[in-house]
Amino acid sequence: MAGFSLKHVYEAQQFDRELLEIVFNVADDMKASLTGDRQYARELEHSIMASLFYEPSTRTRFSFESAMSRLGGKIITTENAREFSSAAKGESLYDTIRVMSGYADVIVMRHHEAGSAKKAAEASAIPVINAGDGAGQHPTKALLDMYTIKDNFSEIHGLKIAMVGDLKYGRTVRSLTYLLTKYNNIKLYFVSPSVCRMEDDIKNFLDRMDIPWTEEEELEKVLPIVDCVYMTRIQKERFQDPDDYRTAAGKYVLNLEKAHMMNSNAIIMHPLPRVNEIPREVDTDPRARYFEQAGNGLYIRMALLYLLLKN
Amino acid sequence: MAGFSLKHVYEAQQFDRELLEIVFNVADDMKASLTGDRQYARELEHSIMASLFYEPSTRTRFSFESAMSRLGGKIITTENAREFSSAAKGESLYDTIRVMSGYADVIVMRHHEAGSAKKAAEASAIPVINAGDGAGQHPTKALLDMYTIKDNFSEIHGLKIAMVGDLKYGRTVRSLTYLLTKYNNIKLYFVSPSVCRMEDDIKNFLDRMDIPWTEEEELEKVLPIVDCVYMTRIQKERFQDPDDYRTAAGKYVLNLEKAHMMNSNAIIMHPLPRVNEIPREVDTDPRARYFEQAGNGLYIRMALLYLLLKN
Amino acid sequence: MAGFSLKHVYEAQQFDRELLEIVFNVADDMKASLTGDRQYARELEHSIMASLFYEPSTRTRFSFESAMSRLGGKIITTENAREFSSAAKGESLYDTIRVMSGYADVIVMRHHEAGSAKKAAEASAIPVINAGDGAGQHPTKALLDMYTIKDNFSEIHGLKIAMVGDLKYGRTVRSLTYLLTKYNNIKLYFVSPSVCRMEDDIKNFLDRMDIPWTEEEELEKVLPIVDCVYMTRIQKERFQDPDDYRTAAGKYVLNLEKAHMMNSNAIIMHPLPRVNEIPREVDTDPRARYFEQAGNGLYIRMALLYLLLKN
Numbered sequence: 002m003a004g005f006s007l008k009h010v011y012e013a014q015q016f017d018r019e020l021l022e023i024v025f026n027v028a029d030d031m032k033a034s035l036t037g038d039r040q041y042a043r044e045l046e047h048s049i050m051a052s053l054f055y056e057p058s059t060r061t062r063f064s065f066e067s068a069m070s071r072l073g074g075k076i077i078t079t080e081n082a083r084e085f086s087s088a089a090k091g092e093s094l095y096d097t098i099r100v101m102s103g104y105a106d107v108i109v110m111r112h113h114e115a116g117s118a119k120k121a122a123e124a125s126a127i128p129v130i131n132a133g134d135g136a137g138q139h140p141t142k143a144l145l146d147m148y149t150i151k152d153n154f155s156e157i158h159g160l161k162i163a164m165v166g167d168l169k170y171g172r173t174v175r176s177l178t179y180l181l182t183k184y185n186n187i188k189l190y191f192v193s194p195s196v197c198r199m200e201d202d203i204k205n206f207l208d209r210m211d212i213p214w215t216e217e218e219e220l221e222k223v224l225p226i227v228d229c230v231y232m233t234r235i236q237k238e239r240f241q242d243p244d245d246y247r248t249a250a251g252k253y254v255l256n257l258e259k260a261h262m263m264n265s266n267a268i269i270m271h272p273l274p275r276v277n278e279i280p281r282e283v284d285t286d287p288r289a290r291y292f293e294q295a296g297n298g299l300y301i302r303m304a305l306l307y308l309l310l311k312n
Numbered sequence: 313m314a315g316f317s318l319k320h321v322y323e324a325q326q327f328d329r330e331l332l333e334i335v336f337n338v339a340d341d342m343k344a345s346l347t348g349d350r351q352y353a354r355e356l357e358h359s360i361m362a363s364l365f366y367e368p369s370t371r372t373r374f375s376f377e378s379a380m381s382r383l384g385g386k387i388i389t390t391e392n393a394r395e396f397s398s399a400a401k402g403e404s405l406y407d408t409i410r411v412m413s414g415y416a417d418v419i420v421m422r423h424h425e426a427g428s429a430k431k432a433a434e435a436s437a438i439p440v441i442n443a444g445d446g447a448g449q450h451p452t453k454a455l456l457d458m459y460t461i462k463d464n465f466s467e468i469h470g471l472k473i474a475m476v477g478d479l480k481y482g483r484t485v486r487s488l489t490y491l492l493t494k495y496n497n498i499k500l501y502f503v504s505p506s507v508c509r510m511e512d513d514i515k516n517f518l519d520r521m522d523i524p525w526t527e528e529e530e531l532e533k534v535l536p537i538v539d540c541v542y543m544t545r546i547q548k549e550r551f552q553d554p555d556d557y558r559t560a561a562g563k564y565v566l567n568l569e570k571a572h573m574m575n576s577n578a579i580i581m582h583p584l585p586r587v588n589e590i591p592r593e594v595d596t597d598p599r600a601r602y603f604e605q606a607g608n609g610l611y612i613r614m615a616l617l618y619l620l621l622k623n
Numbered sequence: 624m625a626g627f628s629l630k631h632v633y634e635a636q637q638f639d640r641e642l643l644e645i646v647f648n649v650a651d652d653m654k655a656s657l658t659g660d661r662q663y664a665r666e667l668e669h670s671i672m673a674s675l676f677y678e679p680s681t682r683t684r685f686s687f688e689s690a691m692s693r694l695g696g697k698i699i700t701t702e703n704a705r706e707f708s709s710a711a712k713g714e715s716l717y718d719t720i721r722v723m724s725g726y727a728d729v730i731v732m733r734h735h736e737a738g739s740a741k742k743a744a745e746a747s748a749i750p751v752i753n754a755g756d757g758a759g760q761h762p763t764k765a766l767l768d769m770y771t772i773k774d775n776f777s778e779i780h781g782l783k784i785a786m787v788g789d790l791k792y793g794r795t796v797r798s799l800t801y802l803l804t805k806y807n808n809i810k811l812y813f814v815s816p817s818v819c820r821m822e823d824d825i826k827n828f829l830d831r832m833d834i835p836w837t838e839e840e841e842l843e844k845v846l847p848i849v850d851c852v853y854m855t856r857i858q859k860e861r862f863q864d865p866d867d868y869r870t871a872a873g874k875y876v877l878n879l880e881k882a883h884m885m886n887s888n889a890i891i892m893h894p895l896p897r898v899n900e901i902p903r904e905v906d907t908d909p910r911a912r913y914f915e916q917a918g919n920g921l922y923i924r925m926a927l928l929y930l931l932l933k934n
Contacts, residue, residue: 039358042357042358046664047661047664049689049692049693051685057392057395058395059390059392059393059395060411062388062390063362063388063390063412063415063416064415066388067360067388067415067416070360070386070387070388071360075692076388077684077685077688077689077692077698078389078700079681079684079685079702080390080392081679081681081702082681084679084680084681090896090898091896091898092895092896092897092898093903095903096895096896096897097896099914100682100895100914100917101685103914103917103918103921104685104686104689104921105685105689273403273407273411274401274402274403274407274408275403275407276401276402276403281404281406292410292411292414295411295414296414299414299415350669353668353669368703368706369706370701370703370704370706371722373699373701374673374699374701374723374726374727375726377699378671378699378726378727381671381697381699382671387699389700391701391703584714584718584722585712585713585714585718585719586714586718587712587713587714592715592717603721603722603725606722606725607725610725610726
């Protein structure tokens with residue numbers, strides 16, 4: 002694809018507006034092909050994807066492996082990659098990746114240490130895609146979130162987006178916020194308990210980019226205003242006092258009653274898995290988009306595999 | 313296939329005589345194709361099967377994955393599915409299945425809780441096949457048992473079938489008995505120690521269906537009479553007194569001497585794995601059918617995948 | 624392939640000079656096809672390989688599965704095969720292999736007990752390839768080592784080869800030595816600390832075959848003389864005194880300075896994973912061949928799969 006210059010995908014920051022558009026256009030093609038002519042069904046027939054997971058993440062792994070399969074590609078897979086570099090044997094990530102480069106055409110790596118994906122990319126003769134590296138990045142997740150927003154609104158310009166829940170530790174909301182800054186004239190609403198507010202680095206970054214944001218504690222205030230509510234789970238272990246946790250967890254629940262406070266063409270997103278923060282009664286509301294969002298991961302990953310391997 | 317109306321396969325009770333005949337006919341086709349023209353080798357080329365195993369069962373998983381591969385299909389697989397819904401994350405089976413529906417065309421699920429397969433089927437937009445759910449059902453196993461009997465006798469009508477060993481807890485014999493009632497004029501012989509007799513619910517059901525049955529403790533009495541002996545393992549943990557176990561385990565062994573008491577055209581079945589209840593000396597006896605029976609699992613699963621995905 | 628008579632591959636001793644040449648020629652073809660016409664890309668399209676690993680060995684498993692994929696074949700895989708024959712169920716290897724024979728066209732087995740591969744081969748109706756059985760054999764590794772030497776020298780005749788490190792417990796150096804004896808007029812240099820010298824059985828075998836060998840403790844003495852240095856890891860647990868270990872580990876390190884003592888057309892091999900015995904600075908030296916060596920595993924395994932399944 003003219004203009005797609007990446008050799009690896011290790012962090013959301015690699016993507017500028019132009020690259021995002023390329024990926025999203027190819028994702029659109031992939032989506033259309035699956036319900037239509039299946040023109041990509043043998044596109045990567047002679048390629049092998051290695052799923053190199055240093056910790057299990059079945060959901061992410063399945064999404065990538067489904068994407069590769071939909072393109073006709075072959076898969077070799079492990080959720081046991083730590084065994085490669087067991088303490089006893091002590092092999093470096095560098096050596097592991099060099100060896101893997103001889104067995105596959107693209108590596109999808111999940112690792113427990115932040116920064117591992119970039120290190121792997123530097124060692125690798127074949128493309129590396131980061132499927133999450135510890136507290137670091139999970140760029141394909143940020144891309145599918147952004148794609149879901151783009152897919153639901155003809156124009157990103159002017160959108161008002163609320164992020165709700167654990168904004169301090171939530172890797173997904175941080176990365177999505179970063180990608181949103183590639184588009185102009187949006188407004189962000191950060192809705193969270195005080196103990197898990199969005200960090201200053203992101204707020205300062207938004208200020209530098211001249212993107213307006215505001216902080217709220219009350220979900221109800223924001224619901225009637227915004228075009229998109231991005232819900233996340235609030236985790237018990239962030240709170241010192243169990244009572245504080247119960248209060249917060251109760252407050253940031255988007256039930257059907259609250260969903261009805263939203264605009265009729267607004268959307269509800271969630272990175273999944275959810276626990277109680279969105280009850281199942283909301284699933285049939287036309288605003289609910291979280292299963293569609295999970296499904297979009299397939300098209301984004303098909304697009305990335307295609308772009309990295311056919312370029 | 314005209315007449316095949318199922319969307320999912322979660323329990324043996326879904327199959328009436330007509331559905332059984334359809335499945336068995338397609339299984340015959342599949343078997344013939346593998347040694348012949350391989351006409352189905354690319355039939356499911358564009359389909360993905362997700363093996364979603366909440367507990368390992370390599371044997372069953374391999375049988376399904378071999379079946380899908382023989383049809384040209386693709387596979388994404390985990391024996392680690394509990395991680396999806398880990399206690400920490402707490403995702404419901406409903407959500408897991410909804411997400412999986414976006415990644416695959418058919419789900420083969422193994423679960424530790426009885427009733428899970430039916431729940432999964434209700435949540436799923438794509439076909440679900442039960443590969444065993446706890447103490448519940450393992451319908452494809454019952455089908456392959458029934459298919460093996462049908463394959464060995466031109467006529468089910470009039471057959472005398474003995475079930476031997478642990479009839480109380482044995483999921484396979486209970487399900488097979490159920491399927492046998494779809495055929496007329498058979499007679500059943502339940503041979504077991506008193507602590508693991510066939511349960512009353514099945515016996516009452518047989519009475520209602522007017523199917524004669526009898527209980528025996530002595531294997532030797534039954535061997536000369538029956539057309540089929542279905543052996544199962546007796547498990548130590550069913551017995552309070554270890555001596556009782558040793559007596560029972562010794563009694564329900566079908567060695568070559570006892571096999572010779574059977575009719576020359578009778579058959580010996582076993583769901584495998586076996587331990588001591590059939591010594592290896594019997595393997596070369598022409599009556600031994602347990603490895604053929606395991607192999608039939610492939611044709612039955614090919615047939616079901618084909619029927620569910622091509623209908 | 625005319626002349627390839629093996630039904631299974633369970634030990635290096637099965638290969639005579641003629642069989643080695645056949646395997647290496649096919650491996651050359653496979654290698655050429657991957658960067659060229661990919662003429663073998665659908666060769667095994669209708670075949671299934673079962674990876675039956677009783678213990679994890681991701682590196683070896685990936686190499687075999689990549690080989691099968693490059694030939695267009697399908698894969699069913701487990702690193703959990705012990706579950707098949709769990710203590711509770713107690714199934715014999717014989718039964719497991721008989722059942723597996725119905726699901727696949729070739730079995731690649733890794734087992735924790737020496738001799739298991741040969742036992743499996745005897746039970747199996749389909750080809751079995753040994754991917755390592757405990758302290759026993761790992762024949763495909765010996766073949767790829769031998770292939771790497773052959774690939775780097777127009778003539779094996781007259782080569783001087785040093786083996787360095789743990790020669791007592793190193794399965795790879797023992798098997799490679801065995802294969803080298805199939806070629807005439809070579810000379811071997813065994814370089815190791817006294818506690819891990821090459822065993823007498825191999826030395827006596829070399830004497831009987833009239834192949835000259837010598838033992839050294841100083842790596843530097845040998846480096847200027849030989850054509851090939853085969854490095855291995857020295858393991859701490861072989862030494863009673865930790866100081867002895869540190870001395871030995873320090874002594875048998877091939878750094879860049881020492882590499883420069885070697886002939887310019889000599890080569891450095893290592894079975895990988897490495898720890899400190901070859902620092903990364905050596906990787907860019909033209910003598911370094913260990914990553915190429917790992918890559919050669921792919922061609923050898925493609926060749927074996929092809930020969931076993933197409934013959």
